[in-house]
Amino acid sequence: MVEWNQIAQKIQFGAGKEANVLGPPWKVYRIGASATGDVLIPGNVLFENVKVLHEVNTPTLKRHLEAEKIPGVILYELRLDTYQYGLKVGDLFVLNDQVFGPGYDTTTYATTDINAFVMIQNKPNKVTIGARLNQLCHLVRQKVEPSSDDEWEPDSFNTLPVCLVNGTFVVGVESDTSSLIPIGLFPVARPYGDKAIMDTPAMPKKAGWCAFLPPLKGFKPRQGDRILMPDGTRYYVIFAAPQESGACGTYLFLEREKEAD
Numbered sequence: 633m634v635e636w637n638q639i640a641q642k643i644q645f646g647a648g649k650e651a652n653v654l655g656p657p658w659k660v661y662r663i664g665a666s667a668t669g670d671v672l673i674p675g676n677v678l679f680e681n682v683k684v685l686h687e688v689n690t691p692t693l694k695r696h697l698e699a700e701k702i703p704g705v706i707l708y709e710l711r712l713d714t715y716q717y718g719l720k721v722g723d724l725f726v727l728n729d730q731v732f733g734p735g736y737d738t739t740t741y742a743t744t745d746i747n748a749f750v751m752i753q754n755k756p757n758k759v760t761i762g763a764r765l766n767q768l769c770h771l772v773r774q775k776v777e778p779s780s781d782d783e784w785e786p787d788s789f790n791t792l793p794v795c796l797v798n799g800t801f802v803v804g805v806e807s808d809t810s811s812l813i814p815i816g817l818f819p820v821a822r823p824y825g826d827k828a829i830m831d832t833p834a835m836p837k838k839a840g841w842c843a844f845l846p847p848l849k850g851f852k853p854r855q856g857d858r859i860l861m862p863d864g865t866r867y868y869v870i871f872a873a874p875q876e877s878g879a880c881g882t883y884l885f886l887e888r889e890k891e892a893d
Contacts, residue, residue: 661676662678682717692709698755703883706764746765765846768814769812773792793806795808813846820842855871859886
């Protein structure tokens with residue numbers, strides 16, 4: 633009798649054959665036990681060219697996603713042979729297409745956007761699922777004590793950086809440099825919340841943003857954390873929903889505190 637694990641491997645083998653013909657190549661990163669610093673660095677590369685065919689919002693994906701819902705986040709059904717490469721949930725894929733790159737998958741000019749995804753679900757006999765990542769960010773946590781002038785300031789001078797040290801994300805001290813972490817960041821096309829009393833009638837309501845972070849060993853984002861973008865934009869975490877089984881990763885609802893410099 634054919635066992636369930638043998639059937640799963642055969643399904644994956646077939647998906648890998650399809651991906652090898654139709655899928656573009658991706659560079660795969662894994663945060664290992666010695667990983668320190670930024671996430672997407674050469675030392676964390678697991679494979680250079682893994683062929684993956686990805687499709688957005690398929691009916692099969694909706695049936696197999698083990699999460700209530702992840703609003704505002706782009707999800708992919710992934711076709712690849714994860715058994716062949718020993719790929720795991722949390723592995724990061726960055727497009728490595730030397731032919732259809734700038735002008736096809738990105739703009740022709742230089743951009744800070746990335747074309748990437750994280751594998752969030754890879755259960756046997758179910759479709760493999762990834763979540764879109766399109767930016768790099770710094771995570772910081774507000775200090776529990778006030779600044780030198782006895783105020784809790786909402787800026788980076790009164791926050792503690794989140795750093796990747798030996799494969800684990802930890803809250804460092806002020807002198808540490810926060811790690812660059814890939815994130816999926818998407819605007820929500822609706823305002824929310826009441827206006828403050830001092831706002832003028834013409835002032836718009838707050839604008840919400842949705843975000844998705846890969847599983848971060850040792851660190852769970854929470855309300856009050858900040859997300860800092862390289863261009864100076866700053867977001868405040870209103871809601872965080874980490875999930876470490878089923879569809880793994882953290883869904884965030886954000887409020888933009890500061891525009892780009």
